[in-house]
Amino acid sequence: MTRFRLIVEFDGRPFMGWQRQAHGPSVQQAIEEAVEAITGEQAVLHAAGRTDAGVHALAMSAHVEIARGISAFRLSDGLNARLRPLPIAILSAEEVAEDWHARFSCIGRRYVYRIVNRRAPLTIEAGRAWQVAVPLDAEAMDAAAKALVGRHDFTTFRSAQCQSESPVKTLDRLDVIRDGERIEVHAAARSFLHHQVRSMVGCLQLVGRGKWSADDLRDALAARDRAALGFNAPPDGLFFVEALY
Amino acid sequence: MTRFRLIVEFDGRPFMGWQRQAHGPSVQQAIEEAVEAITGEQAVLHAAGRTDAGVHALAMSAHVEIARGISAFRLSDGLNARLRPLPIAILSAEEVAEDWHARFSCIGRRYVYRIVNRRAPLTIEAGRAWQVAVPLDAEAMDAAAKALVGRHDFTTFRSAQCQSESPVKTLDRLDVIRDGERIEVHAAARSFLHHQVRSMVGCLQLVGRGKWSADDLRDALAARDRAALGFNAPPDGLFFVEALY
Numbered sequence: 001m002t003r004f005r006l007i008v009e010f011d012g013r014p015f016m017g018w019q020r021q022a023h024g025p026s027v028q029q030a031i032e033e034a035v036e037a038i039t040g041e042q043a044v045l046h047a048a049g050r051t052d053a054g055v056h057a058l059a060m061s062a063h064v065e066i067a068r069g070i071s072a073f074r075l076s077d078g079l080n081a082r083l084r085p086l087p088i089a090i091l092s093a094e095e096v097a098e099d100w101h102a103r104f105s106c107i108g109r110r111y112v113y114r115i116v117n118r119r120a121p122l123t124i125e126a127g128r129a130w131q132v133a134v135p136l137d138a139e140a141m142d143a144a145a146k147a148l149v150g151r152h153d154f155t156t157f158r159s160a161q162c163q164s165e166s167p168v169k170t171l172d173r174l175d176v177i178r179d180g181e182r183i184e185v186h187a188a189a190r191s192f193l194h195h196q197v198r199s200m201v202g203c204l205q206l207v208g209r210g211k212w213s214a215d216d217l218r219d220a221l222a223a224r225d226r227a228a229l230g231f232n233a234p235p236d237g238l239f240f241v242e243a244l245y
Numbered sequence: 246m247t248r249f250r251l252i253v254e255f256d257g258r259p260f261m262g263w264q265r266q267a268h269g270p271s272v273q274q275a276i277e278e279a280v281e282a283i284t285g286e287q288a289v290l291h292a293a294g295r296t297d298a299g300v301h302a303l304a305m306s307a308h309v310e311i312a313r314g315i316s317a318f319r320l321s322d323g324l325n326a327r328l329r330p331l332p333i334a335i336l337s338a339e340e341v342a343e344d345w346h347a348r349f350s351c352i353g354r355r356y357v358y359r360i361v362n363r364r365a366p367l368t369i370e371a372g373r374a375w376q377v378a379v380p381l382d383a384e385a386m387d388a389a390a391k392a393l394v395g396r397h398d399f400t401t402f403r404s405a406q407c408q409s410e411s412p413v414k415t416l417d418r419l420d421v422i423r424d425g426e427r428i429e430v431h432a433a434a435r436s437f438l439h440h441q442v443r444s445m446v447g448c449l450q451l452v453g454r455g456k457w458s459a460d461d462l463r464d465a466l467a468a469r470d471r472a473a474l475g476f477n478a479p480p481d482g483l484f485f486v487e488a489l490y
Contacts, residue, residue: 011369056369080366087368121325123332124256124301124373 001065004072005096006031006045006079008060011087012235013127018051018060027051027088031062034082038075039068048106048243052195054235056128059091061243063102100245108172108190108244113201114237115183129182130201130237136208138178144207144214145174145185148200148221154193155224157203162194167224169193176204183208198238202231246310249317250341251276251290251324253305256332257480258372263296263305272296272333276307279327283320284313293351293488297440299480301373304336306488308347345490353417353435353489358446359482360428374427375446375482381453383423389452389459390419390430393445393466399438400469402448407439412469414438421449428453443483447476 008031016024020032028045035043047062066075076093083089099105114129115136116122122131148154148171155167173188185204187197203220206212212220212230220228253276261269265277273290280288292307311320321338328334344350359374360381361367367376393399393416400412418433430449432442448465451457457465457475465473 009365009368011371058369076365084366087371089365089368091363091365118336120254120321120334120336121329123254123334124303126256126332128369 001067001098002069003063003065003096003098003100004075004093005100005102006062006064006076006093007091008047008057008062009089009091010057010060011128012051012054012056014087015053017053017055018047018049018057027057027060030083030086030088031064031079031090034079035064035066037082038078039066039070041067046102048102049109049192049240051238051240052235054127055238055240057240059242060240061102061106061245063096063100102243105245106191106243108188109192110241110244111187111192111197112239112241113185113187113197113233114239115185115201115205116181117178117183118181127236130234132205132209134209136183136205137210138176138183138208140210140214141183141185141204141208142176144212144217145176145200145204147214147218148174152221153224154196154221156220156226156228157196157199158193158226159195159199160226164191164193167193169196174200176208195232198233198235199229201233201237203229205233206230246312246343247314248308248310248341248343248345249320249338250345250347251307251309251321251338252336253292253302253307254334254336255302255305256373257296257299257301259332260298262298262300263292263294263302272302272305275328275331275333276309276324276335279324280309280311282327283323284311284315286312291347293347294354294437294485296483296485297480299372300483300485302485304487305485306347306351306490308341308345347488350490351436351488353433354437355486355489356432356437356442357484357486358430358432358442358478359484360430360446360450361426362423362428363426372481375479377450377454379454381428381450382455383421383428383453385455385459386428386430386449386453387421389457389462390421390445390449392459392463393419397466398469399441399466401465401471401473402441402444403438403471404440404444405471409436409438412438414441419445421453440477443478443480444474446478446482448474450478451475
């Protein structure tokens, strides 16, 4: 068996999410079926993160084991040919050690959440950003975000479906950067809870429109209660950027 | 009659182009129908540029005359509501003088052409960039592009359907800039011939892959013959960026 690491880019809109689902298309299933079409093997794909329906990835990291001899180059080209016309692309494939694991070896994950802050609806970026019509104070959002950085119990920002053993996570980075009508929220941590980035962005947006103060955000975190959550941002703007090893 | 200037963003994929066509949807028709739905008036929209099928706009400039009293703010909001779910957005509307003309008053037009230079197919940007699998030398492209800047007879880079009176145009800027796998070609001129940007980009791509030298590009320009054209780049990567007045 040879273990391959795959770097995967995808547009999340047509999928129920990364993970294989009984009742709809997933990125995992699409790639596993492409592997089977090429190798004749039923392979299982493991990923650094399991993104939700509608969430995108610029460089998801995954691995798969294949018994049949095939070069990494032919594997990525073959998968891309099979995956058309689905919006999933294998950016690269490489052989890795047998004990390398896309999920368990991962020591850091980065996300970016894209907001387009304008009154007009989205066209070119529809489904790939969150349009917020009300003017947002990105500096206030950035300042408030700093209260979430560090080691905290993030129960407030965790979905009911979250399978993580502990709600305590260490957030390494949460920066809000404006460039014209575009606002990007950059988040980095060893790992995240389910819905954590979208929940944090939803609350930062309340700060940006002046409905919440920085103290309100701090209080929501301290509450350790999902009921204290202000708002869960839509999946459209969320991109898995990178997994670190 | 009040004349309004509209700044329009659109994703060109579902349209036959800007201009109204007998046999398919156009951006012009969609906006004119939205104006009629709001005002009851059959209005004619004039634009700074008439983009082709599949070509996008970040900020097309257009004007329309409306007899019924309506504020610019209500006009843009009303148009955006009517245009949903089409990927056309009115970014702004403002009243302009009666003699202001989106096309004839325009003194400069800017385009950007986006190439993604990688082996993997596009996902998130499918239809909104040109994927070129072969490695391109962007510096060689940028150096060669300078031969096209200035006042020239651009017959080589003009489509058979071009309605311009003269093939002589002054190209103010043609820069090729690489950022990782992304290459952007920036073009600016008072006006362009039909297919001129795509034709120039198609030939620059031949330079980038080493099939053409800078001299070959210069010779193609000097030939003043459409048959000397190397390649016409697809519409996917072309964006109308801005009209100057």
